[in-house]
Amino acid sequence: xxxxxxxxxxxLTTGSCESEPLNMEWAxxxxxxxxxxxxYLVEETDPSVDPLSADNKMIFATGPLTGTIAPTSGRWSVxxxxxxTGAIACSNSGGFFGAELKNAGWDMIIFEGRAEAPVYLDINxxxxxxxxxxxxxGTSVWETEDKLREIRGxxxxxxxxxxxxxxxxVLFAAIVNDKDRAAGRSGVxxxxxxxxxxxxxVRGTVGVTVDDPMGLMKASGAxxxxxxxxxxxSQGLPTYGTQVLMNVINELGALPTRNATxxxxxxxHLVSGExxxxxxKSDGEAxxxxxxxxxxCPISCGRYSKIDPEHFTVKGKSQYQIVSGxxxxxxxxxLGVATGVSDLEALTFANFLCxxxxxxxxxCGSTIGAAMELYExxxxxxxxxxxxxxxxxxxxxxxxxxxxxxxGEGFGRDIALGSKRLCDKYGHPELSMTVKSQEFPAYxxxxxxxxxxxxxxxxxxxxxxxxxxVSSEVLGLPEKTDPHTTDGKAGLVMAFQDVTAVVxxxxxxxxxxxxxxxxxxxxxxxAACVGEWSSESLMEVGxxxxxxxxxxxxxxxxxxxxxxxxxxxxxxxAKSGPAKGRVNELDKMLPxxxxxxxxxxxxxxxxxxxxRLSL
Amino acid sequence: xxxxxxxKPVHCTACQQCEMACSYMKVGAFNxxxxxxxxxxxxxGGVKVPYTCTQCNEAWCMMVCPVGAITxxxxxxxxxxxxxxxxxxxxxxxxCPFGTINYNSDKGVVTxxxxxxxTPACVEVCPTNALTYVDADNLNSDRMQTHAEKSHTSAGxxxxxxx
Numbered sequence: 132x133x134x135x136x137x138x139x140x141x142x143l144t145t146g147s148c149e150s151e152p153l154n155m156e157w158a159x160x161x162x163x164x165x166x167x168x169x170x171y172l173v174e175e176t177d178p179s180v181d182p183l184s185a186d187n188k189m190i191f192a193t194g195p196l197t198g199t200i201a202p203t204s205g206r207w208s209v210x211x212x213x214x215x216t217g218a219i220a221c222s223n224s225g226g227f228f229g230a231e232l233k234n235a236g237w238d239m240i241i242f243e244g245r246a247e248a249p250v251y252l253d254i255n256x257x258x259x260x261x262x263x264x265x266x267x268x269g270t271s272v273w274e275t276e277d278k279l280r281e282i283r284g285x286x287x288x289x290x291x292x293x294x295x296x297x298x299x300x301v302l303f304a305a306i307v308n309d310k311d312r313a314a315g316r317s318g319v320x321x322x323x324x325x326x327x328x329x330x331x332x333v334r335g336t337v338g339v340t341v342d343d344p345m346g347l348m349k350a351s352g353a354x355x356x357x358x359x360x361x362x363x364x365s366q367g368l369p370t371y372g373t374q375v376l377m378n379v380i381n382e383l384g385a386l387p388t389r390n391a392t393x394x395x396x397x398x399x400h401l402v403s404g405e406x407x408x409x410x411x412k413s414d415g416e417a418x419x420x421x422x423x424x425x426x427x428c429p430i431s432c433g434r435y436s437k438i439d440p441e442h443f444t445v446k447g448k449s450q451y452q453i454v455s456g457x458x459x460x461x462x463x464x465x466l467g468v469a470t471g472v473s474d475l476e477a478l479t480f481a482n483f484l485c486x487x488x489x490x491x492x493x494x495c496g497s498t499i500g501a502a503m504e505l506y507e508x509x510x511x512x513x514x515x516x517x518x519x520x521x522x523x524x525x526x527x528x529x530x531x532x533x534x535x536x537x538x539g540e541g542f543g544r545d546i547a548l549g550s551k552r553l554c555d556k557y558g559h560p561e562l563s564m565t566v567k568s569q570e571f572p573a574y575x576x577x578x579x580x581x582x583x584x585x586x587x588x589x590x591x592x593x594x595x596x597x598x599x600x601v602s603s604e605v606l607g608l609p610e611k612t613d614p615h616t617t618d619g620k621a622g623l624v625m626a627f628q629d630v631t632a633v634v635x636x637x638x639x640x641x642x643x644x645x646x647x648x649x650x651x652x653x654x655x656x657x658a659a660c661v662g663e664w665s666s667e668s669l670m671e672v673g674x675x676x677x678x679x680x681x682x683x684x685x686x687x688x689x690x691x692x693x694x695x696x697x698x699x700x701x702x703x704x705a706k707s708g709p710a711k712g713r714v715n716e717l718d719k720m721l722p723x724x725x726x727x728x729x730x731x732x733x734x735x736x737x738x739x740x741x742x743r744l745s746l
Numbered sequence: 747x748x749x750x751x752x753x754k755p756v757h758c759t760a761c762q763q764c765e766m767a768c769s770y771m772k773v774g775a776f777n778x779x780x781x782x783x784x785x786x787x788x789x790x791g792g793v794k795v796p797y798t799c800t801q802c803n804e805a806w807c808m809m810v811c812p813v814g815a816i817t818x819x820x821x822x823x824x825x826x827x828x829x830x831x832x833x834x835x836x837x838x839x840x841x842c843p844f845g846t847i848n849y850n851s852d853k854g855v856v857t858x859x860x861x862x863x864x865t866p867a868c869v870e871v872c873p874t875n876a877l878t879y880v881d882a883d884n885l886n887s888d889r890m891q892t893h894a895e896k897s898h899t900s901a902g903x904x905x906x907x908x909x
Contacts, residue, residue, distance in 0.1 A: 336780070338769065338776060421791075427766065
């Protein structure tokens with residue numbers, strides 16, 4: 132119960148689609164989604180595999196709470212080896228696709244091999260087949276969804292697909308579902324493209340049953356009550372979306388600006404959540420049209436926006452004069468602040484493009500920011516960029532280079548490598564704002580110390596969602612810590628990492644944790660799933676998952692030396708704001724973190740730790 | 747006095763909590779495809795509209811049923827399907843002008859909103875009050891109040907200017 136106990140194994144080389152029982156022993160140890168899919172990947176693949184080869188596998192996974200009445204039950208994940216990083220990749224998405232997959236009766240899909248020609252996977256409950264996608268190849272995510280609805284003659288299907296970025300092997304290509312939700316990071320879309328898999332279309336009407344429905348109703352009701360009483364989840368996020376943070380983080384002096392050369396952006400207020408709600412001077416309409424929720428979500432942080440039809444980005448292009456997924460904080464930061472662009476309409480268009488063609492806006496924006504710095508210092512010229520004047524702050528350049536990147540044309544092919552490979556190529560590796568080759572997002576570790584340790588130790592390369600200590604250091608949830616001190620941050624990061632691993636494996640959204648602790652989440656898992664689940668046993672599951680991912684990365688060739696930050700964050704002090712004069716003091720946190728983790732001085736889990744966690 | 751479901755599309759976020767609660771009441775599983783309330787989205791998702799049976803007084807589904815399987819619950823005003831009596835002829839689905847009574851092929855009977863016998867599960871779970879269960883004779887009193895406030899203000903201004 133709660134798990135469907137069924138896995139769909141799709142061999143793209145042979146074309147076979149087989150049902151097999153879920154390994155319930157592993158489900159008890161790794162729960163679902165992120166943890167359980169990673170366990171399958173670890174057991175079935177060699178960590179040294181080339182991520183874009185047929186030998187790499189890619190898993191679409193739901194959690195035991197996915198598709199249930201638990202709040203935020205729309206989550207699903209893509210787990211594979213990431214081509215951007217060479218590390219474990221686990222990209223989490225919302226929307227409706229995951230719940231539909233679960234409703235069709237599947238806990239996860241394991242894709243192996245590589246199709247000879249483009250295919251899509253068609254799922255109608257237990258009827259599953261691979262179909263020719265030659266007509267879909269070369270079309271965008273948006274067109275693919277529309278065409279599949281037409282082909283199936285069913286408006287209720289849900290689709291996850293890649294756009295041109297995934298087809299062309301852009302190393303930060305995303306898998307996009309429901310047109311504007313994405314498994315965004317680490318290049319999972321490039322893995323899908325390398326397998327010649329264009330899309331997965333699913334219709335599920337089997338339904339999701341749980342072990343103790345009334346118990347789940349009760350626990351979910353309590354959780355929803357807590358969510359409705361918390362200021363972040365009941366006011367901040369519903370009103371302004373994640374963009375509620377833009378002005379807050381800027382004022383804190385922790386907004387990495389123009390490739391992290393600065394920590395405050397003079398144009399932040401122009402691209403903030405507040406700005407999205409204000410009537411435009413041009414046509415009197417606000418950028419924000421409405422909010423929207425993912426499946427089962429009472430928070431509703433999603434945004435729907437419409438660009439001014441007269442804006443240069445969409446004038447004469449009716450396909451973009453529509454209501455579609457609007458700016459999230461990370462996207463507005465990556466596409467805007469990292470590039471110094473403060474044109475809200477241009478950023479919304481850039482965001483549309485990322486959704487339409489399947490690009491990760493964080494890595495994409497940060498890489499364009501790095502290219503702009505290379506351009507301004509003369510390391511690349513307009514000859515390299517095919518005439519695009521890549522100056523910080525240029526909305527025109529941003530849009531032009533983004534379109535070229537999605538299409539795999541001109542200098543866009545260099546951007547498509549991500550900033551690590553781009554900056555190496557042009558002789559300035561120090562300009563890449565990455566950890567383990569993945570760009571860090573919208574929080575500057577010089578102003579929020581815990582985020583430095585978060586980025587440095589994240590198993591999938593720099594990422595805010597592996598331990599969002601901003602919750603504590605900025606928002607004061609569950610309790611306030613000083614963003615400028617390193618004291619206690621090792622323990623804070625470790626606790627956040629383990630809890631997050633649990634939530635990411637449950638089928639629910641990490642945003643619930645602003646309002647909920649594991650003591651609130653455990654009763655939902657316990658009611659939904661067979662067996663006994665407590666916050667203590669879940670915490671152990673989280674720690675087990677974290678160490679398993681770490682072991683995978685070590686086997687893939689990573690060492691403690693990779694647990695570091697770009698030199699800029701460690702040596703160039705913040706120039707303004709409350710953190711002025713500070714750098715990130717990673718060296719004060721990392722040894723303590725290793726010790727708390729039960730790892731050696733060079734970051735390897737000890738035999739004792741592994742045995743304690745049954746690894 | 748009856749109560750009625752009041753649907754306010756402007757508050758709906760399309761989260762489908764109502765569909766999960768309804769399907770649980772109907773079939774014992776979280777299965778939006780079996781829900782008697784359904785959310786429709788328009789304009790690329792910018793507009794969301796929950797829709798279900800509004801319990802017509804002159805209920806054509808009830809009037810056309812050849813076996814009397816649809817009856818009035820006098821306490822709630824709901825038109826309720828007695829599954830044991832329904833023969834699955836689907837004539838009611840033809841008669842209903844709104845499409846809010848539908849056939850469930852798993853059970854071989856029709857299914858519709860029955861207001862959960864006076865405590866609608868969809869209302870219980872709706873996080874934004876897009877669905878409420880209110881006095882049927884005063885469905886729009888809050889809308890009247892809002893407009894009264896507006897017109898009161900402008901009427902007051904006019905009166906003030908006249909004086």
